[in-house]
Amino acid sequence: MEIVKTAGELKNLLDTARNGNKTVGFVPTMGALHAGHLSLVAQAKAQSDVVVVSIFVNPTQFNNLADLKTYPRTPEQDLKMLKDAGCQIVFMPEEEEMYPQADNREFSFGELDTIMEGAHRPGHFSGVAKIVSKLFTIINADKAFFGLKDFQQVAVVKMLVANYMPEIKTQIVACETLREPDGLAMSSRNRLLTRETRKAAPIIAETMIKGRNLLRTHSVKAIEKFVSDSINRNPYLKVEYFSIVNSDTLMPVADFSGDHRISACIAVQAGNVRLIDNMYYR
Template sequence: MKLVKTNNELQEKLAILRKNGAIGFVPTMGALHSGHLSLVEAAMKENNGVVVSIFVNPTQFNDANDLKRYPRNLEADLKMLEPTGCDLVFAPEPDEIYPKPDTRKFDFGEMEQVMEGAHRPGHFNGVAQVVSKLFELVNPDRAYFGQKDFQQVAIINKLVSMLDMDIEIVPCPIVREESGLAMSSRNELLNSEERQNAALIYKTLSAAKKQTHEKSVYELKKWVTETINKNPFLDVEYFEVVDEENLKPVENWSGNTKKVGCIAVFCGQIRLIDNIELTNYANRSL
């Protein structure tokens, strides 16, 4: 495993790596956990070489305090990655990615106007800026993303299509802690009591999945929000039920497309997201 920090170093190593065949890419913002490692493992199985990037992208944070407190520990990240056998770790400084301000504006239409996009203005434009830059630098055959960031995966698929990039986007299952809490770098910022209470998020989503046959979409959204908000440690920012294909909020269970429940919850000062497939039943009338 080689650590590179500049674009020039990256291109030198990639030229050698590319001779062996397909390249898989796992972009991260560091503070790695088992969820990230599962992406690397998936990439290792399907490619001849694997690149992992570690870069806390400033353009996707609309809250300066959130950027400031985002966990960073490159030494620990490298220690976690070593056993995976990945080939390259690209850990650039911001000037390497943005030698000049990135003023590009990406329009994802309605896909970026709901959920995360509605509550974090400019977030997905920042995501698109950095992901497109990294894709141009690495030029992978496949790129791997966790399904915890469900909306982001849809946005990146759209980005690849918009830019006509020949890159396969591979979504990978959410990895959870023993309590059910979706693994996230932000979990490191929770104290033990907050972490324990945050487990209610997935517990409630799992219970909601079992109630789609008896509750309307409206009733289910109300129930999930009220159930979680009863916990004094938690405050729901949004819970939305959307169509898997276009991310449009749905009002009923009809149709044969999958419906996904997506949620953002503040646990103390830390914002957590999660999602669950609720149903793919056809011709529901509720």
């Protein structure tokens, strides 16, 4: 497994691979890896000849500096996990490599900027776009693999490529969310939970499933109220938003008419840790 720190080194390795007619799969991460990340690596291995994983905690996507400071960093463990998973190349740049000067580019994602994560984390998706555009330009992979736990982010990345990077032919592959045995969506942030908040956190997915079971008998508003009120009864959890949306546009739905797919998206503050989750409702 090659570990590279600079874009130049990485491009040289990938040029050699492409000269041998090898396809490249890319998994972008911020480290603190878990089984969910490894499932993305497995998907990339199954669909590509060479797998590149990036580990970079991107400062421009944090609208809360305290969150950036406390974000878990486990580089030695990450590298061991990736080696065991059969990753061929790990890109671990320093901040100066990715941002040699201030990146003042502005990105707009329309209504996606105004709902759910866009509304509650101003500037977050612009920061995501900055780093993803840089990584996509450097790596120019055949396929890039993202987890659907970050449901809205996947939509933003697809729009980024379509609207801002027409020269990039990287196919975005969205992969299912992996869950702990108790139903909690796997996340690097889970390791920051206290014993009390970790015990409470599975209530999020459990309650979302109960909400899904009310689809035939309750309105959208009634289900949204039921899920939010039920989770908020736990003293360690506070719902930031819970929204039932069109799975394709991510826009909120008023009712369950039509035959389009429907998803539910949620953000919950569990003590000092912010957790997000989503699931298909129909």
